[in-house]
Every structure is written in structure tokens, then in C-alpha cells.
Amino acid sequence: xxxxxxxxxxxxxxxxxxxxxxxxxxxxxxxxxxxxxxxxxxxxxxxxxxxxxxxxxxxxxxxxxxxxxxxxxxxxxxxxxxxxxxxxxxxxxxxxxxxxxxxxxxxxxxxxxxxxxxxxxxxxxxxxxxxxxxxxxxxxxxxxxxxxxxxxxxxxxxxxxxxxxxxxxxxxxxxxxxxxxxxxxxxxxxxxxxxxxxxxxxxxxxxxxxxxxxxxxxxxxxxxxxxxxxxxxxxxxxxxxxxxxxxxxxxxxxxxxxxxxxxxxxxxxxxxxxxxxxxxxxxxxxxxxxxxxxxxxxxxxxxxxxxxxxxxxxxxxxxxxxxxxxxxxxxxxxxxxxxxxxxxxxxxxxxxxxxxxxxxxxxxxxxxxxxxxxxxxxxxxxxxxxx
Amino acid sequence: xxxxxxxxxxxxxxxxxxxxxxxxxxxxxxxxxxxxxxxxxxxxxxxxxxxxxxxxxxxxxxxxxxxxxxxxxxxxxxxxxxxxxxxxxxxxxxxxxxxxxxxxxxxxxxxxxxxxxxxxxxxxxxxxxxxxxxxxxxxxxxxxxxxxxxxxxxxxxxxxxxxxxxxxxxxxxxxxxxxxxxxxxxxxxxxxxxxxxxxxxxxxxxxxxxxxxxxxxxxxxxxxxxxxxxxxxxxxxxxxxxxxxxxxxxxxxxxxxxxxxxxxxxxxxxxxxxxxxxxxxxxxxxxxxxxxxxxxxxxxxxxxxxxxxxxxxxxxxxx
Numbered sequence: 183x184x185x186x187x188x189x190x191x192x193x194x195x196x197x198x199x200x201x202x203x204x205x206x207x208x209x210x211x212x213x214x215x216x217x218x219x220x221x222x223x224x225x226x227x228x229x230x231x232x233x234x235x236x237x238x239x240x241x242x243x244x245x246x247x248x249x250x251x252x253x254x255x256x257x258x259x260x261x262x263x264x265x266x267x268x269x270x271x272x273x274x275x276x277x278x279x280x281x282x283x284x285x286x287x288x289x290x291x292x293x294x295x296x297x298x299x300x301x302x303x304x305x306x307x308x309x310x311x312x313x314x315x316x317x318x319x320x321x322x323x324x325x326x327x328x329x330x331x332x333x334x335x336x337x338x339x340x341x342x343x344x345x346x347x348x349x350x351x352x353x354x355x356x357x358x359x360x361x362x363x364x365x366x367x368x369x370x371x372x373x374x375x376x377x378x379x380x381x382x383x384x385x386x387x388x389x390x391x392x393x394x395x396x397x398x399x400x401x402x403x404x405x406x407x408x409x410x411x412x413x414x415x416x417x418x419x420x421x422x423x424x425x426x427x428x429x430x431x432x433x434x435x436x437x438x439x440x441x442x443x444x445x446x447x448x449x450x451x452x453x454x455x456x457x458x459x460x461x462x463x464x465x466x467x468x469x470x471x472x473x474x475x476x477x478x479x480x481x482x483x484x485x486x487x488x489x490x491x492x493x494x495x496x497x498x499x500x501x502x503x504x505x506x507x508x509x510x511x512x513x514x515x516x517x518x519x520x521x522x523x524x525x526x527x528x529x530x531x532x533x534x535x536x537x538x539x540x541x542x543x544x545x546x547x548x549x550x551x552x553x554x555x556x557x558x559x560x561x562x563x564x565x566x567x568x569x
Numbered sequence: 570x571x572x573x574x575x576x577x578x579x580x581x582x583x584x585x586x587x588x589x590x591x592x593x594x595x596x597x598x599x600x601x602x603x604x605x606x607x608x609x610x611x612x613x614x615x616x617x618x619x620x621x622x623x624x625x626x627x628x629x630x631x632x633x634x635x636x637x638x639x640x641x642x643x644x645x646x647x648x649x650x651x652x653x654x655x656x657x658x659x660x661x662x663x664x665x666x667x668x669x670x671x672x673x674x675x676x677x678x679x680x681x682x683x684x685x686x687x688x689x690x691x692x693x694x695x696x697x698x699x700x701x702x703x704x705x706x707x708x709x710x711x712x713x714x715x716x717x718x719x720x721x722x723x724x725x726x727x728x729x730x731x732x733x734x735x736x737x738x739x740x741x742x743x744x745x746x747x748x749x750x751x752x753x754x755x756x757x758x759x760x761x762x763x764x765x766x767x768x769x770x771x772x773x774x775x776x777x778x779x780x781x782x783x784x785x786x787x788x789x790x791x792x793x794x795x796x797x798x799x800x801x802x803x804x805x806x807x808x809x810x811x812x813x814x815x816x817x818x819x820x821x822x823x824x825x826x827x828x829x830x831x832x833x834x835x836x837x838x839x840x841x842x843x844x845x846x847x848x849x850x851x852x853x854x855x856x857x858x859x860x861x862x863x864x865x866x867x868x869x870x871x872x873x874x875x876x877x878x879x880x881x882x883x884x885x886x887x888x
Binding site for chain 1: 623
């Protein structure tokens with residue numbers, strides 16, 4: 183049944199259906215409403231979840247790690263400074279191979295403090311060992327919460343996963359979402375089977391030992407092997423979801439009017455919606471433009487990105503965060519994707535939307551229209567910046 | 570109440586903490602761990618923050634733990650055990666877990682007094698059902714004897730050295746036991762490795778309660794205190810006899826001092842046996858500093874006597 187709901191509610195609905203045993207969460211704008219909706223479910227007895235209203239995000243992820251190692255299905259959500267505070271433990275969750283799914287309401291990082299959207303928090307978690315998905319709409323947020331849960335808990339993966347949703351533009355805006363029926367969603371996600379749980383006291387295990395140079399390297403290599411399995415599992419789970427839901431997802435990226443495009447944008451998150459309008463407008467004027475939207479950000483789908491872009495002539499990669507002292511993080515990934523292509527586009531890097539700065543259809547159209555005239559060099563360009 | 574025999578019998582039945590760890594010779598930590606674990610009848614799950622105990626007991630691929638054990642990081646043992654306990658509650662509700670399981674944290678003073686205080690406070694306030702044992706050896710021994718907020722005034726540590734200007738640690742130690750009392754949890758106690766039966770009794774009394782329980786256990790570190798390796802028990806005993814480390818408990822907010830030394834043993838007797846205080850017996854101002862140290866010990870002991878008198882819940886408290 184189609185419903186109107188915010189991105190927050192879409193996350194909370196998916197969580198209600200997933201029904202984790204433990205949710206540990208700490209308030210932060212623009213994530214708090216996820217915690218509030220879920221607290222309602224717990225306090226109204228709709229779910230069996232133990233809610234741990236922790237005293238910080240660091241403790242949120244720490245409690246999640248404890249609960250997951252104990253044998254529970256666990257979830258959390260955070261944003262910005264909260265992600266920065268808990269990122270230490272996110273690395274540990276990945277190292278301990280714990281399937282903790284976390285919604286990340288994307289928000290800028292201080293200083294100056296700012297509560298609005300950009301992707302600096304997601305980029306901060308980039309190398310943590312969690313897989314990451316970006317969403318364009320509240321529907322995608324709902325869908326990828328379910329998909330992420332099943333990927334995270336897959337035997338071959340057992341890693342934390344992050345579902346990114348842009349702060350305010352997705353968290354606080356109401357959109358039409360069509361959730362699955364409860365029974366269908368529950369069946370899709372399946373039952374969590376813990377591995378070596380602490381609570382199996384008859385088979386005591388040591389979780390989180392320390393490893394010296396004689397073992398550390400091999401253990402980290404094994405962790406890399408696990409995240410390298412994500413793409414295969416992602417496609418399987420996405421396919422199963424498409425079959426269950428009738429939604430039209432296919433692959434790690436969405437190619438929008440890209441087949442014959444000579445110019446294209448590459449974006450993450452809700453900006454894809456704005457970009458599609460810009461592409462449509464220019465197409466109606468005969469401009470051959472397109473869009474590549476990246477769903478799976480970590481592990482990065484290099485080959486899919488390369489095959490989507492290599493025949494395009496000019497590509498503008500849009501980063502919604504500065505990687506200070508370097509080119510944008512998404513740009514670097516796209517450049518790496520294309521480095522072995524025989525024919526490859528001229529690449530440009532644009533920084534946009536920091537701290538919630540609006541990005542408009544006109545601005546995106548402007549980037550596409552003049553793109554072939556821009557000299558392709560390793561220079562950051564800025565959209566919507568007063569200089 | 571347990572005695573040495575019953576504790577030994579319990580260990581014979583199930584060795585929860587096994588030999589072969591790499592704690593230093595003369596370290597008092599294993600005695601605390603074994604005593605606490607032997608004093609609990611039900612199955613336990615243990616968490617430890619980063620520290621001596623964690624490093625010396627869990628070097629991959631070995632382990633000294635014959636009970637389920639988890640280490641996550643330095644500052645978060647309170648939160649980790651909160652998660653484990655929450656999982657237990659949830660999985661008991663669903664029927665996936667059927668046994669009664671108890672939850673114990675062993676954390677050093679660095680991981681408890683300092684970097685882990687927030688996570689501990691949160692766990693205490695939320696009322697999780699667990700026992701937190703601070704294995705307190707009064708400095709960051711694992712990283713090389715740096716001062717912590719549990720380090721006593723005047724003590725020499727590698728980040729509070731005896732220099733020409735500043736002789737050792739200028740500040741008083743923090744009273745963590747009292748901070749925990751301020752959380753109004755059902756059981757708070759102070760114990761010492763010299764009094765193992767007292768420790769076992771405290772664990773047994775504590776485990777009768779649901780909710781957070783806390784024990785601050787003075788645990789000698791020959792390396793950091795610069796004392797002989799065979800003196801761990803004597804050292805802790807002197808700390809108790811000099812009233813530097815009172816053995817007491819606060820059960821349902823009622824105070825009880827478990828041991829009142831009959832003779833007034835000056836704290837100097839304890840200080841002079843330890844290398845970390847050696848400068849007090851060498852420097853011209855040492856006498857004055859020892860007098861200040863003694864005054865602080867007396868003040869805290871008298872405070873405790875008053876609390877016992879006023880907040881004992883017995884006859885003395887009725888007036």
C-alpha cells in the first residue's frame with residue numbers, strides 16, 4: 183500500500199519489519215526522529231526489541247558490537263559528529279565481522295557546526311570496512327534498509343552496512359513510499375543466525391583478541407576478502423528484492439539516459455533526483471546528456487562504473503564533501519575505475535552542496551551544457567559557491 | 570558465604586580463567602579475576618576494556634578465558650556489557666536463550682576512572698544487570714606506568730615524574746567508588762587483593778541483586794609501584810591497615826565498613842615500601858607531604874565513618 187512518509191519514517195518502518203533484538207541509539211539532528219519512531223514501537227510493545235538509549239554514539243556502536251557478538255540482530259542510526267564519534271567502533275565492528283546495519287542521515291562535519299546535508303560523514307567512514315549504499319528517495323531508503331540487512335547477515339559477508347540518506351532533503355521531506363507487507367518483508371530479510379555467540383555459554387569463545395605482527399596482516403586480508411564478496415551478494419539480494427517487490431533495481435549503479443550520452447554527471451544520493459530533471463530538460467532540447475547514480479559506494483563498483491562511462495566524452499563527478507588537500511573522494515574512485523579503459527572521458531570534479539547549500543536543476547544543467555569547453559585537469563570546481 | 574575451600578572447589582569444577590596468560594610475575598590481577606569468577610555460581614560472560622588484563626590474556630590465537638569473553642576498545646566496556654546484557658534480555662524474551670547468565674566486566678583504572686567513565690556511568694544509570702570490577706592498580710601500567718586519575722598524590726609515574734620543579738603527581742586521586750554511589754545502584758563495594766574472602770563475599774552479596782553492581786578492587790602492580798614481586802598481598806594489606814584503602818560496601822545506599830583496623834598504622838608505613846614514593850623520604854619537603862597525605866587519609870576515613878553512622882540503615886542511622 184502506498185503511503186506518504188518521510189525518510190525517517192521509511193527507515194523506522196524497515197527497522198520495525200526487520201525487528202532487531204537490540205537497537206542502541208543516541209539523538210542527533212537530522213537522525214533523531216528515527217530513534218524517536220523506534221522508541222514508540224518499543225514503548226508501545228509493537229516490537230520485542232531491547233532499546234538501549236545510550237549516552238553517546240560511541241556507546242551506541244559499542245553496545246551494538248556487544249549485542250551482536252552476544253548473538254542478537256542489532257541496528258543503529260546516526261549522523262555527522264555522531265558518526266565521527268563512533269567511527270572507531272565501526273572499524274572494530276567490521277574487524278569482528280559483525281552484521282550491524284546503520285542508517286546514516288548525511289550531514290556536514292564541524293567546524294563550523296552545521297546541521298545540514300553533505301557527505302563528509304559518509305566519506306569519513308569510507309575505509310572503515312562497512313559496505314555503504316546511497317539512496318535517491320525515501321522509497322530507496324526503505325528498500326535498501328531491507329536489502330542491506332540481508333547482505334550484512336549473509337554467511338559470506340557478516341559485515342556492518344551503512345544506508346546513506348541525505349539529511350533533511352530525504353530525512354525530513356515527505357514522499358510516497360510503498361512498503362512491503364510485514365510478512366513479506368520479514369520473509370525477505372529472514373531469520374538471523376548468529377555465529378559463535380557469547381551467550382552460548384557452553385561453547386565459550388574469545389571475541390576481540392589482540393593480534394601481533396604474526397597474525398594481524400592475515401586477519402585484515404581475510405576481512406578484505408569478505409567485503410570483496412559484497413558485490414556478488416548485493417546483486418543476488420537485489421535480484422531477490424526485485425522479485426519480491428516488483429521494483430526496478432538492477433546493478434550497483436543506475437544509468438539514466440546514459441547509453442548515447444556524450445556528457446554525464448556522476449552523483450550520490452538525492453541529488454540524482456534533481457539531476458534527472460536537468461537531464462530530461464536538456465534532452466528535450468536535443469542535448470545528449472545523462473546521469474550515473476552510484477548505489478553501492480563501498481565496495482566501489484569499479485568495473486560497472488567504467489563500463490557505464492567509458493564511451494561518454496565528458497564526465498563531471500560531483501562530490502558533496504571536500505577531501506581536503508585532494509580531489510573529491512568520488513572523483514578519485516571514478517578516475518580509478520577508468521584508468522585501464524582504452525577510451526575514456528575527460529573527467530571533471532565539482533564540489534557542491536556543502537553544509538546543505540541548495541543544488542538546483544539550473545546549476546546542474548549549466549555544468550552539463552558547458553562541460554565540453556572545460557579544460558580537463560585536476561582542479562576542483564565549485565557549484566553554487568560565492569567567490 | 571564462601572571460604573578458600575569452597576572457592577578452590579569451584580575452581581576445580583570449572584577453571585574459568587586458565588594459566589598460561591602473560592601477566593607479569595607478581596601481578597595481583599589474576600587473583601582478583603579468579604576469586605570473582607569463582608564466587609559466581611551461574612554461567613558468566615566477561616567483558617574487558619583494553620589494558621594489561623586484556624593484552625595478557627587474549628593474544629591471538631591463544632586465550633586464557635574459558636568463559637565467553639569480549640574486548641572491543643579502551644573506553645567502552647560499560648557500553649559493550651550493556652549491549653551484551655540487552656541481547657540477553659531480548660533473546661530470553663524470544664526463548665532463544667534459556668539459561669540464567671551473569672555479566673562481569675574487569676577493567677583497569679585507566680579504562681574505568683578515566684577514558685571509560687562515561688560509558689560506565691551510562692550503563693549504571695540505565696540499570697543494566699552486570700557486575701563491574703575495577704582492577705585498580707592506580708596507573709596506566711599496560712602503556713608504561715603513566716598517571717591516571719586513580720594515581721595517588723605524590724606518586725611518581727612516567728607522566729607525573731619526580732622532577733626538579735614538580736615532585737610526582739600534584740593532584741589527589743578521584744574517588745570513583747563515591748561517584749558510583751552517586752548513581753544509586755543496588756551494590757557498590759571497595760575491596761583489596763589482600764582480602765580475598767572479603768572480595769568473594771562481596772561478589773556473592775552483589776550478585777543477589779539485579780541491576781548494576783560495582784567493585785573497586787585495589788590490585789598491586791609491582792612494576793608500577795616499584796615493589797618486590799613477592800609483595801603484592803603485603804602491599805594491599807598495608808593499604809587496608811593504614812586506612813588508605815578502606816574495605817566497605819554500600820548496599821541499597823546503606824554504608825558498611827567491613828574492616829576497621831584496630832591500631833592506627835601511619836600511611837608512611839605503606840608509602841615507604843614503594844619506589845613510586847621514594848622521593849618523599851629523600852626530599853627536604855617530604856615530611857610535609859607525607860603529613861598532608863596522612864591528613865587526607867584521615868579525612869576520608871572519618872568521612873566514611875560518619876557516612877556509616879548516618880547511612881547505615883541500622884540503629885546508628887535511626888537517630
